[in-house]
Every structure is written in structure tokens, then in C-alpha cells.
Amino acid sequence: MKLTRRFPLNSYCYIFLFCLSIGLFSCQNGTSTLGSSKVDSVALKKEEARIRKEINADKKSALIDLIIQKKIAEGFNGNVLIAQKGVIIYQKSVGFANFEDTVRNNLQSKFQLASLSKTFTAVAIMKLAEEGKIGLDYTAKDYFPDFPYDGITIRSLLCHRSGLPFYQYTFDKLVRNDKIYPTNQQMMNWFATAQPTPPMFNQPDHYFGYNNTNFAILAALVEKTTGKDFDIYMRENIFKPAGMKDSFIVTTKNDSININRTIGYQFGRKVQKDYYDDISGDKGVYSTVGDLLKWHAALKNNILINKESFREMITPRSFEFPGLRNYGYGFRLWVNNKQQTDYVYHTGWWKGYNTIMFFDPREDFVIILLSNRYNRTVYNIKQLIEIMHGGNSTMEESILDE
Template sequence: MKYFLFLISIILSIWSCKSPEEKEAIRQVNLEKEEARRLDSLKVAIKADKKALELKEAIDQKVKAGFNGNILIKQAGITLLDTAIGFANFEDTIRNAKGSAFQLASLSKTFTAVAVLKLVEEGKLSLNLTVKDYYPNFPYEGVTLRSLLSHRSGLPYYEYTFDLKARKEKVYPDNQTLMKWFEEANPPPKVYNLPDHYFSYNNTNFAILAAVVEKVSKQDFDHFLKKEIFEPLGMKESFTSRNLGYSLETQRTFGYQNGKRIPFDIYDNVLGDKGVFSTTGDLAKWYKALKDESIISKESLREAYTPRSFEYPGLRNYGYGFRLWLNGKQQTDYVYHTGWWKGYNTIMFFDLREDFVIILLSNRYNRNVYHIKEIIDILHGEKRETTVEENILDE
């Protein structure tokens, strides 16, 4: 006992002689060792090595089917697959890298929805107010922010409504220009239905939401996303199509379809429905923020993940800016969004209960991007009936 106490006294004496910096360094080393042991244990628990091999085989089949882009798959914080495939720029034979930024297309709607809900939490927006409350000259009555978020507005599609005007006038409209065109149109473009009559996926809804965010926040939507979402979450490789100059600092990809590069589109300055460029790594941070409920409240996210379209029976549904996959009891099993725009097609698909996220970003159009049933089965660890169809959903 005396010998033991003697050793303790020596250790305490040595420890007391160490500087605060040395003590902190030792503490950090111990924390790192503890975290490494935790991760090793977690990898065993989720059978990470086995899943990684199976996922590689599944992705090899996608490559044979023509996939070109980046893929990141994580479960319980463990990276199971992180790969860059093919070319960011085919003309100059610049290969995709893990930091390559892709146009997210409609996957951008998840950011728009969170931006709106964030302003609602701050008391600056109300989902029950109409577009006319923010734009008095808007020609349509009764279109609430809630109906925009859930694609239940019945509004006309801006891409077709103003296409001739934009090309004739050689204008690259932004969101405020679109709002002005709606206000000045005489007669107003014909609506497809009355507000809240039924679900109809429509890019106009989220382009208007981004315009409302700009007006209320008094910021360009690009700047709002950067200040309120990207920077707080450490998404340093994310930007929008209005800020392609940023791509000089990162590796931007180009979209391809039918073997041709798609040029800058006349509607690329319209944000909210599309327009965010990001990387698989940054999207993993986005998933973590949604899972940890660190960007908006649990209550707001619950609203976003609540199914709001039951006109058409089935498992697919929509909340506020998020697509939902339901189980047989009409409860949400999976949350996701897909995207397609000018050669790019994308999907981010996640299960909050089993804590996995699947991210595929492609810059050469290929419908195989949406075929992820095998990947889901692997992450579940068994060939079970997931109720997910082979083809999730195209845009």
C-alpha cells in the first residue's frame, strides 16, 4: 500500500510540473484515442467493412451503366464509400475530385425550405400569409407560403410562361425579375388550379419563396444562403449559380447531356428551385445539421417531414421542400430529394433512425443515379423488403 501511494505521489508530482500547454496536449491525445476506440467499436457494430465492399460492387455496376460523378455514403458518422468518378470537364479531361462542386438542381429546394422556416422561427415570415402580403401587385389570390412549400399553389410554370419573353428580350432574369413579370403580365398567365386543391410539383413555387426571402431579409438569396446556412455549417465549398466566379477557388464541374456540354442557361440566375452548387462533403454536413436539428428547430423539421399530399395513393409524398418515402401506415420512413437540370442529376436520400445518408451527384445525365434500392438494402444489412422501388423518382 505504501509503495502504491509512493507511485501515485510521483505521478502527481510529475503531472504538476507539466505546463498547461503540455497538459492540454496530453488531454487531446487521450480524447483522440478514446474517439478512435469508439469508432472502431462502431465500425464493428454496423459491419462497416462488409458494407463498404458490397457498396463498392454496387457502384462498380453504376459506373458500367455510365455513371459520371461523385458518391458519398455514410452511416452512424462512418464513411462507407467516398469516391469521385469520371470527368468534371470532358473537353479539358479534368477529372472529378472529392472536392468537385456540382449543380444540385432541385435538391437545392431543401435549402430554400430551411431558409423560409428559419425566417418563420425568427418571426419575419408567416406560412399563413399569402404572396400578395409581400408583393401586393402579385396577380393571384390566396397563395400562401405554406402552399408554395408543399407544391399546392396551382400557379403556372415560369419556365414555359416567360421563356419566349426572356429569349426575345435576351434577359437572364433573377427572382425579382420573375415577380415583376408576374405583376406586369396582362392578362395574368392562366393558373392550373386553385390554391391548395391538389399537389403539383412546380419550380415556380420555390422561385417565389426565394424572392420572398430576398425581400424580407433585404439580402440577395445567394448572400442569405452563404451567411445563414453555408458559413455556420462550415460548408466552404458551396455557392450558387449567381456566383460562379467562386468556382475559380474550387473545382467546378460542367453539365453534359447527349455528349454535349450544356451552356449557362437563361434561367440559371433564378434561385430557390435550383442553383446551389455543392460537394458531397458539404452535403454530408447538411445532413448532419438536419439530423442534429442544429439549423432549425425539431418542431420546424417535423413540419418539413410531414406528408402533405394524399390525393394520389402510394408511398411517395412531399412535405416542405423534402420528398418523403412512406411506410404502409402513411408515416415517413425516408427523407430525400432528387434533382435534374441541364445535364446534372442528383439525389440525397437519408434515414434518420438508422442514421445513414446516400449522396450521388452526377454531371452527365444518367437516370441510373436514382436507382438506389440495392444501396439501401446494403445499409440495412439485409435483403429485406424496403418498399423502395428500383427507380426512386426522376425530376
């Protein structure tokens, strides 16, 4: 199925091309580099001012602030960033990164993205598929011969149609009795050696069933096919090329990651490390609102994967259950009555953190909310979407978490 919407070129690209032409003209006419830089800076400011006027940024910012202030009154604690056409309309930090030490959140604060992390895992898989290192129609058993389940393709993992059991429930007794923090490869070994084999919920590709096991396996597959730990691969091939200098996987062994790192809170208490914290792919990315804006730019400008791969990722895959919500490869989708994608997003919740990144490819806006104290207002963004549409929204209900 092809999507009918055209994805607009990022405004930064327009600005870049405009400034490049100025720079070339300056060089041909003997203008100094310093002078050219000043011209470029002026050109950038003029282009941003033009875009801000075009999208009515000031009015939108004022309206957005009213909504965010209401969320704050209802307990929101975290960071917000909303942008359109490459221009930040609104950003704000609220509350504390660490309540015990009264360390306040700032725009560089790093939040556990929870299931929003799945978008990164999916892009990593598609990147490896483009490079010919992974075949989407191959099965998990092709890469892990001891995996006890047949017929589960990489595609079915990407769109939650595997029918597999939930790892966090299947092995919970083992993990808690032995008090261990398993890795993705240990999880794969448990599936391979468990007696009896944990039963599946349904046959592969029978219907959509959201399941963290799928993306934990995909992260293990990245490690198996690249020979690198998941955190290293992601840093070298996803975060760095996207310019995401403040993002990392939870298992990263580097003290610098603790700078501006937040702590998760739920039910008024600090959440301690969970036994499953070191299994990643389904969760585990820490990032900032600024880096997620770069993530959005990398997706729409095909910095990491090509246009065809991204279109495949945001094509709806599940129609067993009627409704507007659907799923592609690692992205939740909001579809119209023609079963075509209108909005692309993902939510997340894990141990006090809850998150959302929501974007409209046609209107070229993105809404990002990251919270380190569980609060369901994070997911209630209908009014924000209406504002970004100039008060005219096609949304019929609010976004819900998983």
C-alpha cells in the same frame, strides 16, 4: 400528424461528449493541452472503430462498391458518399469534371444540385419563420402586393400546392427573344405586370403539383424579407453555420467558387448556360458530397432550425394520389401504409446534372450521388438501401427523378 419514429442523436455528438469529459478530467488533473489532444484523438478513433463494427461498415462498403462499379459500367460520372451514424462507409469519385480539358472529378468537386437545392430554400424559409420574419399562413400577396394571385400561402408554396403556372414556360418566349438572364425579382415583376395574367392550373391547395415556380418565389421572399441577395443570405445563415465551406449559389460573384467546379453534360455535349440559370431557389446550389454530409448532420442535429420545424418539414402533406411517395416542405418523402415518413430525400435534374440525397432517420444513414453527366442510374438506389438495411429493405420500387 406526428411521426412515430425517433430520430437518433448523431454519433458525432456522442463522440464530442465523450471527448469533452476526457478533456475536463485532464484539466482537473493538470494534464497538458497537447496530451489531452492526443487522448481525444485516440478516443475518437476508438469510437469510430466501435461504430464501424456495430454497423458492419466493411461488409457494407464491399457490397456498395459492387453496385457503384455496375453504375460506372452503365455510364455514371460523378461522386458518391454513403455514411451511417456519422461514419463514412463509402466514397468515390468517377470520371471527369471537365471532359474537354480532361479534368477529373475529385472529392472536392462541386456539382449543381438542381432540385435538391429546394431543401436549402425550404430550411431558409423555416428559419425565417422561427425568427418571426415570415408567417407560413400569410400569402405571397401579403409580401408582394402586386402579385396577381390570391390565397396562395407560404405553406402551399413549400409543399407544391399553389396551382401556379410554370414560370419557365410562361415567360419562355420573352426570355429567348430578349436573350436575358432574369433574376427572381424580375420573375416576380413579370407575374405582376403580365397582360393578361397567366392562368393558374388549379385552385390553391386543391392537390399536389410539383412546380419550380413555388421555390423561385420562396427565394424571392427570402430576399424581400431580409433585404439581402439570396446568395448572400444563404452563405451567411445556412452554409456557414452548417460548416459548408464549399457550397454556394450559382449567382455568387466570387472567383474562388470556380475552384473544383464541374461542367454539366447531356447527350454527349457540354451544356451551355441556360437563360433561367440565374433564377435560384428551385435550383442553383453548387455543393460537394462532403458538404452534403454536413448538411445532413445540420438537419438531424437541429443546427439551423429546431426539432419541431424539421418534423413539420418531413410531415406528409399530399394524399390525393395513392402510393408510397409524398412531399413535405421542400423534401420528398417515402411513407409507410400508416402514412408516416420512413425515408426523406430529394432528387434533381438540370442541364446535365442529376442528383439525389436520401436518408433514413431511424437507421441514421445517408446516400448521396452527384453526377455532372446525365445518367438515370443515379436514381436507382434500391440495392444501396437494401445494403444499408443489412439486406432487408422495405422498399417496393426504386426512386424516380422528377
